[in-house]
Amino acid sequence: MKKDILILGAGILLLANSTMAFGGDGQGSGHGNGGGCRGDVTCMQERQDQNKNNREFKSQRGNHEIKNGYEEEEEGERHSYKKENQSNDVDDDHAKKEAKCMQEMDDIKNGEKYGLSKNEKEYISYMREEEKIARDVYLTLYKKWGLKTFNNIATKSEQRHMDMVKVLIDKYGLEDSTVDNTVGVFKTKEFQDLYDDLVVKGSKSLADAIKVGLTIEDLDIYDLDRYLSETKNPDVKNIFQKLNKGSFNHAQAFKRQLDRNGGTYEPQFVSVERWEEILNMPKGDDGKPSHGKEVDREYESGDNMKDEGHERQERNKRQEGKGFFEKVWNFLFGWI
Numbered sequence: 001m002k003k004d005i006l007i008l009g010a011g012i013l014l015l016a017n018s019t020m021a022f023g024g025d026g027q028g029s030g031h032g033n034g035g036g037c038r039g040d041v042t043c044m045q046e047r048q049d050q051n052k053n054n055r056e057f058k059s060q061r062g063n064h065e066i067k068n069g070y071e072e073e074e075e076g077e078r079h080s081y082k083k084e085n086q087s088n089d090v091d092d093d094h095a096k097k098e099a100k101c102m103q104e105m106d107d108i109k110n111g112e113k114y115g116l117s118k119n120e121k122e123y124i125s126y127m128r129e130e131e132k133i134a135r136d137v138y139l140t141l142y143k144k145w146g147l148k149t150f151n152n153i154a155t156k157s158e159q160r161h162m163d164m165v166k167v168l169i170d171k172y173g174l175e176d177s178t179v180d181n182t183v184g185v186f187k188t189k190e191f192q193d194l195y196d197d198l199v200v201k202g203s204k205s206l207a208d209a210i211k212v213g214l215t216i217e218d219l220d221i222y223d224l225d226r227y228l229s230e231t232k233n234p235d236v237k238n239i240f241q242k243l244n245k246g247s248f249n250h251a252q253a254f255k256r257q258l259d260r261n262g263g264t265y266e267p268q269f270v271s272v273e274r275w276e277e278i279l280n281m282p283k284g285d286d287g288k289p290s291h292g293k294e295v296d297r298e299y300e301s302g303d304n305m306k307d308e309g310h311e312r313q314e315r316n317k318r319q320e321g322k323g324f325f326e327k328v329w330n331f332l333f334g335w336i
Contacts (some may be wrong), residue, residue, distance in 0.1 A: 041201050046288050067267040102162060114233045116172050123227045124168050124236065125177045129191045130223065131161040134216050136183045136195060137207065141202045141209045150213065157246050164239050207263035210254050214265045222269035248278050255279055259320065
């Protein structure tokens, strides 16, 4: 290795000596003894002109590199500013949704009471625990894998869904099936076993965890579709429609994450046709197809920014590598 380095250094020195001997162009000027100037006025003038051209070229190249550096820095600042604004927009949208939801829940709480069938009471109790299953599993899997989609859905949506069902429980004087709000603790054995099983499956890999998220939303939609087809109570119908809309958005968010992580999911509860309809459903105020509206990506905000930040880091690494070799080249041959 040292021998190779010495040979390379000798070659560079030889090239340098040859260049200086032949007037800097490697060809020789043809003036004087051995190609040097040695008092030849014309030759000396040519050498001065050549050196001047070299200095001007280096100056232009240096200015270009500085300009590029400024442009890259400005681009980085614009990128950071854009991401910061996008994050603020997501927070603002979430705050508006929270305010709107609270107003709607107050209207239901203080509004007229309607008749409630035995089945509707069971549906309310069941959905209270089913929404807690979603929240608790997502919080647990977020701690395991760090995927922000889990945390966003759990804290921004599933907890709100639990609170919405609680409004029905309080208004109609029903027993709350989730007295213990501790994560992973359920009153009924059915839900306790379901929670434990889903956490075990979701702990195998990130792709398996995302599939668990899709399974939960698949089950929620299946139950809510059935309950909505049978319930007559306006309050129950109103809130269950909102829960279903949320599950549509969650299913789409998890599907996009699964695509990024190289997995597939087949519906376990709803039909394949219903599942495809949900995944291709644009965002609508009632969760139904509403052409021209964008899909809600609020729940993936952190993960998308992380992915884009990773891509930018990779581009910067490639650019830094390119800049390194340019500097080495300029160092070795810039004086020619």
